[in-house]
Amino acid sequence: MTKLIGGAELGGTKCILAVANGPTDILYRTIIDTRESQKTLRDIFTFFNDYELDTIGIGTFGPIVLDSKSRDYGLLISESKKGWEGTNISHEFSRNIKAKVVIDTDVNVAAIGEYYHGSGKGFHTSVYVTVGTGIGGGLMVDGQIHTGNFHLEMGHMRIPNRDNFEGVCKFHGDCWEGLASGPSMEERWGVSASELSEFHPAWDKEAELLAHGIVSIIANYSPDRVILGGGVMNQKQLYAKIRFKVTELWNDYTPLGELSDLIVEPELGNDSGIIGAICLAKSDQ
Secondary structure (H helix, E strand, C coil), X not given: CCCEEXXXXXXXXXXXXXXXXXXXXXXXXXXXXXCCHHHHHHHHHHXXXXXXXXXXXXXXXXXXXXXXXXXXXXXXXXXXXXXXXXXXXXXXXXXXXXXXXXXXXXXXXXXXXXXXXXXXXXXXXXXXXXXXXXXXXXXXXXXXXXXXXXXXXXXXXXXXXXXCCCXXXXXXXCCHHHHHCHHHHHHHHCCXXXXXXXXXXXXXXXXXXXXXXXXXXXXXHCCCEEEEECHHHHCCHHHXXXXXXXXXXXXXXXXXXXXXXXXECCCCHHHHHHHXXXXXXXXXX
């Protein structure tokens, strides 16, 4: 009898946990708040230990060591989330759950989910960008997530900062994440993005900032699809604004085709990450 598999999406504000037969057959799920590491992990283990699992796929905030041959595999190396630096996700899961563990970043598992079951399906290359508590990006090429020397950190690329906004990234100040993430919008406008009217000028500014990063992604990776998810992108009017600004910035340098086909919403919605985490577990069985 085939054992069940687990998926865990560890985000900056919440963790989504699931038990499944496969990516499209989720049996049980729950959501918990992301708090201090040991309290959060205790709740995660309580959920998973009710089931007999073969493998758990984990997508987590980073930066994190993803070299499975390293003894530091699963180690969070910077305090992007307060109270988590130095936590080794692999060691913690292996000590507390009788299941194999495979780990990637939260945005990479979302990219995997969308590539196989969502807006990236049928394309050679797709990029998933999340815009929320932070900004991150995952690149899929012919069915494989791109890693290189370390996992990608698209959110920390540099974009123009024309109004000299200080930015909120504690490592780089005015990087893409520092200028265009949810917390940066709150710092710039004095209220959270969720409280802003859809007609507020903040959305034109946000579209401009996001478009600059997307143009860099297009120039560097030439993806078939750029999938934009995360809490900030719940403002659906942003997509048209971003496409308009990308067209302006790219200035017909090379053909991009229909921007509505290139820059798209995640077909899986808020489930991109958890479905991708289950894909990760399934591929390791």
